Amino acid sequence: KNQVEQSPQSLIILEGKNCTLQCNYTVSPFSNLRWYKQDTGRGPVSLTIMTFSENTKSNGRYTATLDADTKQSSLHITASQLSDSASYICVVSPPNNNNDMRFGAGTRLTVKP
């Protein structure tokens, strides 16, 4: 069973609208939680990284939040643009293995004009 679950699987919104993507994880404890953006046909690119002690991190119009008590993270996108169309991947890293990153399957976001 995947230890990182993302919802929804896919989402369609109109340009200019806001949206929130969800990530639920069972990895506990964890070292950090990342959100990546993956454009079609490209590799993932990091958006935000949070340690277990942080509860919010922003990168422009992207804001990630973390609730370690409920083991949930969300990625909020403000004033969406057509270029935001991509998959967004949540990644959680356990603290006891340097190279063990648990990837979610991603949410596919489509922004329509």
Added chain:
Amino acid sequence: NAGVTQTPKFQVLKTGQSMTLQCAQDMNHNSMYWYRQDPGMGLRLIYYSASEGTTDKGEVPNGYNVSRLNKREFSLRLESAAPSQTSVYFCASSEAPGQGYEQYFGPGTRLTVT
């Protein structure tokens, strides 16, 4: 500064054929990784190299071999391709091993095994 480059971009193999996926980075990073990405699943680590001269297995190493040719290059070899190895393969690099270091990904190689 190209970052992480991968060749080829696309490849079709018949079952039993062999091939090598190439990866190179120009960021002077010590650590390099190979992942596979399948529909509906998260990326899974195949092999990694924490530093030049070392390689270690990841979550799904069976059917693959790797070579850290030098600090820049890390190749992935399929000795006898199987349809289950149809996937998109990503190479990544980081300054050092460990979750505190960002991983930078290449554009991927889409492999189909028939």
